[in-house]
Amino acid sequence: MLKTHAYAAHNxxxxxxxxxxxxxxxxxxxxxxxxxxxxxCHSDLHQVRNEWGSASYPIxxxxxxxxxxxxxxxxxxxxxxxxxxxxxCLVDSCRTCPDCQDNLEQFCNTPxxxxxxxxxxxxxxxxxxxxxxxxxxxxxxxxxxxxxxxxAAAPLLCAGITTYSPLRHWKIGKGDKVGIVxxxxxxxxxxxxxxxxxxxxxxxTTSTSKIDDAKRLGAxxxxxxKDAEAMQQHRLSFDFILNTVAAxxxxxxxxxxxxxxxxxxxxxxxxxxxxxxSVANLIFKRRQIAGSLIGGLKETQEMLDxxxxxxxxxxxxxxxxxxxxxxxxxxxKSDVKYRFVIDISTLNAPNS
Amino acid sequence: MLKTHAYAAHNxxxxxxxxxxxxxxxxxxxxxxxxxxxxxCHSDLHQVRNEWGSASYPIxxxxxxxxxxxxxxxxxxxxxxxxxxxxxCLVDSCRTCPDCQDNLEQFCNTPxxxxxxxxxxxxxxxxxxxxxxxxxxxxxxxxxxxxxxxxAAAPLLCAGITTYSPLRHWKIGKGDKVGIVxxxxxxxxxxxxxxxxxxxxxxxTTSTSKIDDAKRLGAxxxxxxKDAEAMQQHRLSFDFILNTVAAxxxxxxxxxxxxxxxxxxxxxxxxxxxxxxSVANLIFKRRQIAGSLIGGLKETQEMLDxxxxxxxxxxxxxxxxxxxxxxxxxxxKSDVKYRFVIDISTLNAPNS
Numbered sequence: 001m002l003k004t005h006a007y008a009a010h011n012x013x014x015x016x017x018x019x020x021x022x023x024x025x026x027x028x029x030x031x032x033x034x035x036x037x038x039x040x041c042h043s044d045l046h047q048v049r050n051e052w053g054s055a056s057y058p059i060x061x062x063x064x065x066x067x068x069x070x071x072x073x074x075x076x077x078x079x080x081x082x083x084x085x086x087x088x089c090l091v092d093s094c095r096t097c098p099d100c101q102d103n104l105e106q107f108c109n110t111p112x113x114x115x116x117x118x119x120x121x122x123x124x125x126x127x128x129x130x131x132x133x134x135x136x137x138x139x140x141x142x143x144x145x146x147x148x149x150x151x152a153a154a155p156l157l158c159a160g161i162t163t164y165s166p167l168r169h170w171k172i173g174k175g176d177k178v179g180i181v182x183x184x185x186x187x188x189x190x191x192x193x194x195x196x197x198x199x200x201x202x203x204x205t206t207s208t209s210k211i212d213d214a215k216r217l218g219a220x221x222x223x224x225x226k227d228a229e230a231m232q233q234h235r236l237s238f239d240f241i242l243n244t245v246a247a248x249x250x251x252x253x254x255x256x257x258x259x260x261x262x263x264x265x266x267x268x269x270x271x272x273x274x275x276x277x278s279v280a281n282l283i284f285k286r287r288q289i290a291g292s293l294i295g296g297l298k299e300t301q302e303m304l305d306x307x308x309x310x311x312x313x314x315x316x317x318x319x320x321x322x323x324x325x326x327x328x329x330x331x332x333k334s335d336v337k338y339r340f341v342i343d344i345s346t347l348n349a350p351n352s
Numbered sequence: 353m354l355k356t357h358a359y360a361a362h363n364x365x366x367x368x369x370x371x372x373x374x375x376x377x378x379x380x381x382x383x384x385x386x387x388x389x390x391x392x393c394h395s396d397l398h399q400v401r402n403e404w405g406s407a408s409y410p411i412x413x414x415x416x417x418x419x420x421x422x423x424x425x426x427x428x429x430x431x432x433x434x435x436x437x438x439x440x441c442l443v444d445s446c447r448t449c450p451d452c453q454d455n456l457e458q459f460c461n462t463p464x465x466x467x468x469x470x471x472x473x474x475x476x477x478x479x480x481x482x483x484x485x486x487x488x489x490x491x492x493x494x495x496x497x498x499x500x501x502x503x504a505a506a507p508l509l510c511a512g513i514t515t516y517s518p519l520r521h522w523k524i525g526k527g528d529k530v531g532i533v534x535x536x537x538x539x540x541x542x543x544x545x546x547x548x549x550x551x552x553x554x555x556x557t558t559s560t561s562k563i564d565d566a567k568r569l570g571a572x573x574x575x576x577x578k579d580a581e582a583m584q585q586h587r588l589s590f591d592f593i594l595n596t597v598a599a600x601x602x603x604x605x606x607x608x609x610x611x612x613x614x615x616x617x618x619x620x621x622x623x624x625x626x627x628x629x630s631v632a633n634l635i636f637k638r639r640q641i642a643g644s645l646i647g648g649l650k651e652t653q654e655m656l657d658x659x660x661x662x663x664x665x666x667x668x669x670x671x672x673x674x675x676x677x678x679x680x681x682x683x684x685k686s687d688v689k690y691r692f693v694i695d696i697s698t699l700n701a702p703n704s
Contacts, residue, residue, distance in 0.1 A: 099612055107612045107637055109588075169638070236461075260451055260459045263640070266631050273628035280621045282643030285459055286521070288615070289641050291634030 001025065002032070005347050006131035007321050008058040012050040015325040016130070019058055023135045024122045031079050031141045032071035033087065038129035039064025039154040039314070040340035042185065042246075045328050047116050051271070056116055062129025062342075063089040063114040064157040066150045076138045084150055086142040086304065087134060088157035089114055089294050091126060095139075103298040105140075130321065132347055142301050145308035152313035155185060155339040156304060158294065159314060163190035163242060164303040165295035166265045167197060170240050174198035179234075179241035181225070181254060183210045183217075186244035186267060188315060188338040191217045193303075194242070196310040202234065204241075204254070213337070217315070225253065236285070238262055246270050251277045251289065260285040265292050314339045320346035353377065354384070357699050358483035359673050360410040364402040367677040368482070371410055375487045376474045383431050383493045384423035385439065390481035391416025391506040391666070392692035394537065394598075397680050399468050403623070408468055414481025414694075415441040415466040416509040418502045428490045436502055438494040438656065439486060440509035441466055441646050443478060447491075455650040457492075482673065484699055494653050497660035504665035507537060507691040508656060510646065511666060515542035515594060516655040517647035518617045519549060522592050526550035531586075531593035533577070533606060535562045535569075538596035538619060540667060540690040543569045545655075546594070548662040554586065556593075556606070565689070569667070577605065588637070590614055598622050603629045603641065612637040617644050666691045672698035 001022035008019035026032045044061035046052050065087040069079050079085060092112035093100050099107035112120055115128030121137075128134075144153055163186055172178055178199040180190040187203070194201045195218030203210075203219035211222045223230050234257045241254050246268025255264050255277060266289065277289060295303065307313065315338045319327050327340045353374035360371035378384045396413035398404050417439040421431050431437060444464035445452050451459035464472055467480030473489075480486075496505055515538055524530055530551040532542040539555070546553045547570030555562075555571035563574045575582050586609045593606050598620025607616050607629060618641065629641060647655065659665065667690045671679050679692045 104612065260456065266634060269632045269635060274631065276625035276628040279618050279626065279643060282618060282641065283621060283645050284643070286642065286644055288643075289634065290638065291631060291636070291640075292638055293635045 002133060002135065004127070004131050004133050006060045006127060007324055008060045008130075009048040010058050012048075012055060016048065019060065021060070021127060023133060026071050026073045026135050027121075028073040028075035029137050029139070030073040030135050031069055031076055031085065031138050032133065032135050033065070033067035033085060033141070034070050034133050035065055035067040035129055035131060035344045037066045037151045037154045038062040038342045038344055039158065039316075040324070040327055040331065040342060041158050042331060045331060054116065056125045059116050060127035060131050061115050062131070063087070064154045064159070064341075065114070065129035065134060066144060066154045067134070070133070073138075078138055079141060084144040084146065086144045086153065086157050087114060087129065087136050087140065088142065088161060088300055090297070091136050091140045092120060104296040106294045106296055130324070130342060132344060140297060142297070142304055144304060147308045147311070148304075149313055151318055151341050151343070152316050153304075153307070154341050155189070155314035155316065156307055157300070159185045159189045159339060160193070160307065161295040161300045161303050162186055162267050162292070163244070164193050164306070165299055166242055166267065166292035167194055167240075168299065169292065170263055170265065172197050172199050172240055176200070176239040177202065177237055179204055179238050179254065179257065180219070181241060181243040182245040183214055183338070184244065184334060185314070185339045188217055190242050190244060191219050192312050195219070196306070196312055202238070231257065240265065242267065244268060248272045248274050250275050252281055255281045255287055255289065258285065258287045261287070263288045263290050265290045267292055316341045318343050322346065354485060354487065356479070356483050356485055358412045358479060359676055360412045360482075361400040362410050364400075364407060368400065371412065373412070373479060375485060378423050378425045378487050379473075380425040380427035381489050381491070382425040382487050383421055383428055383437065383490050384485065384487050385417070385419035385437060385493070386422050386485050387417055387419040387481055387483060387696045389418045389503045389506045390414040390694045390696060391510065391668075392676070392679055392683065392694060393510050394683060397683060400680075406468065408477045411468050412479035412483050413467055414483070415439070416506040416511070416693075417466070417481035417486060418496060418506045419486070422485070430490055431493060436496040436498065438496045438505065438509050439466060439481065439488050439492065440494065440513060440652055442649070443488050443492045444472060456648040458646045458648055482676065482694060484696060492649060494649070494656055496656060499660045499663070500656075501665055503670055503693050503695070504668050505656075505659070506693050507541070507666035507668065508659055509652070511537045511541045511691060512545070512659065513647040513652045513655050514538055514619050514644070515596070516545050516658070517651055518594055518619065518644035519546055519592075520651065521644065522615055522617065524549050524551050524592055528552070528591040529554065529589055531556055531590050531606065531609065532571070533593060533595040534597040535566055535690070536596065536686060537666075537691045540569055542594050542596060543571050544664050547571070548658070548664055554590070583609065592617065594619065596620060600624045600626050602627050604633055607633045607639055607641065610637065610639045613639070615640045615642050617642045619644055668693045670695050674698065
C-alpha cells in the first residue's frame, strides 16, 4: 500500500486538517501519480460541509489534479513515468452502458467520482487531490501539454471542461453570439473558451467592478444584468447563453435574450429552486433550457489540447494547503480571481 | 365589402351570439373562402373570456378553418375556385424578418393572428372562423386533399400542426420512444402523428378511462401518470416527450423519464406557473425543456399532405353553431372526443 498524506474534513462543521491514508498499489491498468497542484472547486466546499447530503467522512476533496507519473501498471500503454498528467472529476465508470460507450462517462449511472464516492476497486470511499498522490485507471488520466503552466492548468479539469463541453455540444463558433452568466471560476473559463472558439462573447455580471477584467479575459461586451434597459438592448440576439450561476435567480431575463431556437444552458444546481421559468418565453421562440455536466474523458482530452493550442489556462491564486480553510471562506465571498490552486508540495510530507 | 355572418363574444362574461360584419373585397393576392367547418380550440375560450388579457371585443373566434374558394385575386396563382382549402392560426406576417424568411412565420414578431389581432390590411381587428366566409392572403391559405374528410380535417390547422411541428423539429421517427402527455385535442393528434412517423408511442394520462381509446388512436403503451411505480419503469427511456397539458403540474416526473439528451417539449402556457423544474434533472443527463408554437405555413402544408398520405384526421364531434356556448362548458370538463367542429352551414345565413 502507498502511504499518502492529505488534508481531510472529518465532519460538516470542522476545518480541514492533516490526514494520512493508504492508496492501492497500481494494478495492471493503473497510473500512479505524485500530485503537484490541485484546484479548489466550489463543490469541494459543498461536499465538505455536507450541503448535498451525501458526505461520507473523512472527505479528502479535490478533483482538479495535476501531477507527475511515478509508476505505471503492466498494461498501461499511453503514459510514461515522468509525464505531466491530469485527473478530473471521475476516476472510474461502468465502461459498458450507452453513455460510457459514447465516451460520455459523466452520464454513466454508476460513476466513481474522484472523492466522496464508493471506491469499487479498493473498497471504502475515494479520496481526492488534496493529497500527495493518487492511483487512477489509465482511462481516466489525461495528458497535459508541456505548453501549459501546470498549476494554472489544474482548474481545466473541472471548470474548463464544464464550460467547454456545452459550448462544443451546442456547436459554438465564429458568427455566434454567446452569453456567459457570472464571472467566477466557471464563468472566466467560459469567457476564455468561447472567445477562443471565435464567438462574440457577452459577459453578464451583477458587479460593475468586473467589467475591465471580463474584457481582459476575452469578453467583447459586458452587461450588468441588474440593468433592465441594458438587458433589453440584447433581446432576441443570443444563439446560446451559458449560465454558470448556481444561486437561485430569475432565468427569464436570460431566456428572453435568446434568438429563436436558442438555448440557455445551466451548469450549476441551485440550493433552492430558481423561480419557475416562463413557459411562454420558451414557446414563442422555440427556446430551450438545458443542463450540462462536466464532460467525458475523450472530450476532456480534446479540451486540454484545445487549451494548449490556444494558450488557455485558468487565472489562479496559488495557496499552501495550510490556507485551505481561509480559502473556502474567501471563495464564499467570491474573493478569488478566479480559482485557488493548492501547491501540494506544501504538504511537506514527501511520498516514500 | 362582403357581408359576413358570425357568432361573436361582446365581453368576457356573456355567451357568444349572432353577429354580422363586413370582410374586405379580395385584393390581388387574396383568396375568398366560404367557410364549411371550424374547429373549436381551447384558446378560443381563453380569448373570449379574456383569460390572456388581450381581448378586443367583439371577438369572432376560430382558427381551424376549412372552406371552399369562391373568388381569387388577380395575382393568385396557387388556388382555384371550388377548391377545398384551410386557414390556420395566422393570416399575415411581416414576410421579411429572419423567421418569416425561414418559413417560420409563427415566430414573426408582428404576426397577424386569424382573430383578435390587429388587422394591418383592413384596419380594426381580425375576425376568425366562426363565420360564413373569410378573405386571406394566398400565402396563408393551405391546400386540403380531397382524401381528407373536411370537417375532421379542420382541427389539423391548429391541433395538428402544434403537435406535428415539434415531432418533426426533434426528428422523431422509427426507433424513437416518444411520450405524449395528455389525451385531449392536442394529445390525440400527437398520438396519431407520432405513431404514423414510426415511433413507439406512450400516452401519459391521469385517467384510466382513456386507456382503450389511446390504444385505438395509436399508442403502444398507456401509463397512468399518477402511478409512481408505473412511471419509474420508464425512467431514462424516452427520446422525446411532447407535453400537451397546460394546467400547472410537476414537470420533473416527465424529465426524469428522458434518456440522456432527451427533450421535454411544452406546447401549452399554464395559467399559473408549473412548479420550478429540477435543474439537477437537466444537468445529470444533459436534458432539455423546450417550447414549440404551432408551425410555419410551409410546414403546415407538409403536415396536411402527411395526414392525407397516412389517412389522419381528428376525432371530432360536429355541432351546430347554436351549441357553441354549451360546447365551451363541455370542453372545460374535457367532455369531448376529441375536438368540437362547428358545421358553419348551421349559421343559416347564406353569403350573398
